[in-house]
Amino acid sequence: MQERFDKCLAGLLPDRGAVLLAVSGGLDSMVMADLFLHSSLRLDLAVAHCNFHLRGEESDSDEIFVREWAEANNLTFFKKDFDTKGYSEAGGISIEMAARELRYSWFADLCSTGGYAAVAVAHNANDNAETLILNLLRGTGLKGACGISNNSSLPGSEASLIRPLLGFTREEIRAYALSRNIRWHEDSTNADPAYKRNRIRNEVFPSFRKINPAFIQTLNSDIVRFAQVRKVADDFFASNAPVVSCKDAEGIRISIPKLQAAPHREYLLYRLIEPYGFPSSVMEDITKLITEGATISGKRFFTNGFEAYTTSDSLVVVPRPSVSGEGPEEVVVGAEGEYSLCGVAFTVDRIIPDDPRQPEGTLVVNLEFPFVVRKWRQGDWMRPMGMTGKKKLSDMFVDLKMSIADKEKALVIAGEGSHVLALLCRRIDGSVRIGGGSPGPEGYVRIRII
Secondary structure, three states: OHHHHHHHHHHHOOOOOOEEEEOOOOHHHHHHHHHHHOOOOOOOEEEEEEEOOOOOHHHHHHHHHHHHHHHHOOOEEEEEEOOHHHHHHHHOOOHHHHHHHHHHHHHHHHHHHHOOOEEEOOOOHHHHHHHHHHHHHHOOOHHHHOOOOOEEEOOOOOOEEEOOOOOOOHHHHHHHHHHOOOOOOOOHHHHOOOOHHHHHHHHHHHHHHHHOOOHHHHHHHHHHHHHHHHHHHHHHHHHHHHHHEEEOOOOEEEEHHHHHHOOOHHHHHHHHHHHHOOOHHHHHHHHHHHHOOOOOOOOEEEOOOEEEEEOOOEEEEEEOOOOOOOOOOEEEEOOOEEEEEOOEEEEEEEEOOOOOOOOOOEEEEOOOOOEEEEEOOOOOEEOEOOOOOOEEHHHHHHHOOOOHHHHHOOEEEEOOOOEEEEEOOOEEEHHHOOOOOOOEOOEEEEEEEO
């Protein structure tokens, strides 16, 4: 095993720079540390240990154990205490993600101050297979199917993040530890089914092993092939994306006719809009709309930070306006129901009206879900029914004799830019009038102030 490890290490560290070993005290990291210590490459080493304070005395015991090992082998020892739960709660992220961000940020600082060329972590072939399955279950493209890389950039640093154990199974690592009388600490949380990875490892993989005893090696071989396919796909995307789209600092504009004529158009579209974080269901809706050739100008799709809308010949993705003030300034209406914004409550449902006239406090518009209701802004305008030109909302407020209090609470249905489709619940733009187009299968959208 040492010979295989050294061969891998030579490929990961061609310049033989100093290496910071991330050692938790568990089986994998203690074996990795031993292999580095006895490597024929004779590298300059140091040990870094994170105390996440998630397991009480067990966490402190791990710290003491790793410190004593480093001192016994004359290696520089670094340790850091983290309030992982507090960081997780403050950032609204999982404990696992919090621990990842905290440790990699600290590793980057150590590399910067200590001149380390790489940080070594002890992910193995089983970890890689678990990652593949988790990615497939949550939904992934080729990137997720490629699993874990054995060499990547350390976030926030010029150093490398290397994984020299990635070619070894957990069974090989355990056998090596036993043969060399290597001590390690067991992490009690590895048996906790609350963690998805543990459920894959302890409940799913035993069934896989019954079907194929060598399934870990099989999945890791598949990961290698997926990575090769991804390289082909990346080359295709790099060649074809500029043909169908143009990008700027804010977003992207995709030519629908060019996309529809391009080879593998669905994959191209997926790669173009995937970075903007649209949920998979929205991605499917956009793909269906664009690739089936029935695009209707004015369709809109939303995610937390971006919106996508269609024009007569393009799909445009741009940032959504930032929210300022004490409360939200917009709400996405994705279905029938009750909504509230800026102290104004309103209901949304579907109807097929018998009378085209609209009662006071009610709007009936030709729209599809989702759409955005937001506070009005200076510069907003619409083309009211019966008019051919634009009219600013500020002028409409005067015509409607709206009080200052009413204007402060005025809500609109957002269109493209400053063009709004309605002033709740007083006026609508001619583009969404009843009879201006066929209603959806469930009728027109009705909005009522309550």
